[in-house]
Amino acid sequence: MPSPDILIVGAGSAGCTLAHLLHHQHGYSVTLIEPGAAENPEIVAATEIDHTRPARWLKLLGSSSDWNYATEASKSLAGRSLNCPRGRGVGGSSRINAMIWFSPTDDDFNMFSAAAADDRWSTESLRSAYQAAERLVQPESARWISDPAERFLQAATPFGTPQAYRRMNRNGRRWSPAALVADSPGVQMIRGTVDRVLFRDDQAIGVQLADGSKIRGSKRVILSAGSIASPAILMRSGIGPRDSLVDAGGQAWLDAAEVGQRLQDHLVMPVVFSTNPAARFDLNVSPRDLVRFDTLGRGPLASNIAEAGGLFANDTIQIHVTPTHYLRFPQPGAPAAMTIAVNPARPKSRGQLAIRSLDANEPPQIDLGYLADPADVATTVAGVKLARSIAMQSPLRDWIGPELVPGAKRDSDQTIAKSISRYAQTLYHPVGTCGLGRVVDADLSVIGTRRLSIVDASVFPELTVGNPNAMVIALAMWFADQLAGTC
Structure with a gap:
């Protein structure tokens, strides 16, 4: 199999948008990796009515379209553990969410600008990326x-x-960025669970799947697996807090103390x-x-x-x-x-995420610090x-x-x-585990590595004041334009 220019891990809002833009607008060859369905095709097909009829989205939580994560029990929540829904399948969490399109505020844009400390992250640049995202998505009035x-x-x-x-929505029915990939026959889709990123020295050269197979990317590896999976993949790759990785049975070739930290949710x-x-x-x-x-x-x-x-x-x-x-x-x-x-709207509490072992199929430890x-x-x-x-x-x-x-x-x-x-309940908005200026730099490259980027909600410096999906897609728009012609 020839190596694509760009290897994207995770087919959620960011991953699907990136795959579409980088292939169709910028001419890169792109391979997109997303785990396969949790159950057989007949069971998955039976949930299609819930995917297409917006009012039935709560039926998707806990289904084969959900990773069914749970938080650690919390004393501040009267000892409760909360469900932590994350979408499974092409479209990611946009397959199972409430479909709200909430425009980022100027304070949201300023937050990213301050964290990046780079002129490319100006409020004007981010607002332009958001406007492009809105033209792509075409959010629908109620x-x-x-x-x-x-x-x-x-x-x-x-x-x-x-x-x-x-x-x-489109014509009253759920629409997700999965449609961008469906309309992009040139984007190669591989179904599998990514175990770790492969490196040559400090340069990302591909990924290894949980079944042991390896996939190369000749120019760039991009993690777009979300605030739960992206830091977990980094940790299994040997990038994370040294002591935490040792506790999980691994070792850190790059001691990155901020990976998995400052986890937030509404x-x-x-x-x-x-x-x-x-x-x-x-x-x-x-x-x-x-x-x-x-x-x-x-x-x-x-x-x-x-x-x-x-x-x-x-x-x-x-x-x-x-x-x-x-x-x-x-x-x-x-x-x-x-x-x-x-x-x-912008909570001050912070939690953290850690892997329990090096097994890619074992759910991570999620402490949202509510x-x-x-x-x-x-x-x-x-x-x-x-x-x-x-x-x-x-x-x-x-x-x-x-x-x-x-x-x-x-x-x-x-x-x-x-x-x-x-x-109190989760609003399903985890962000911040690979924060801009802490884990990734102003290029959204993982600090201490080459040719490895993260583009998803994990890089948010803090929560946006409203629902974050629009900002995730805007972030993908911004990154695609920045990456064009540089690799």
């Missing part, structure tokens, strides 16, 4: 939103600028209100609504559940609104409810109070019923904080 979301948009106006989220607290049973959101739609979706891409099946929200309190709190009981939907018997879920910084607790408490204030505005006030979670009786900061530790 084609249907529920009554609770409509009411929230009116009730929240005095507190900020609420929005019905744009979505990575932690969301649901404030759930009961609603009239007639308003219950149900995936079992009427024949009329099924035809409506199949022909027009509209109606309840076009809902992405997390339909509306936005940034509030000077961009310190993000809100996501669902027409459901956040903790129980889509379980059978979930009560009629709506949720105003709140989270610190609520380790008291400021995150205080911001989330403020968010709960904000959600309650919004709920007391017309036209929500006379429409909702009693507060179910955390419950109106929990009205002090202390009792709200205890409820947060019991009920």
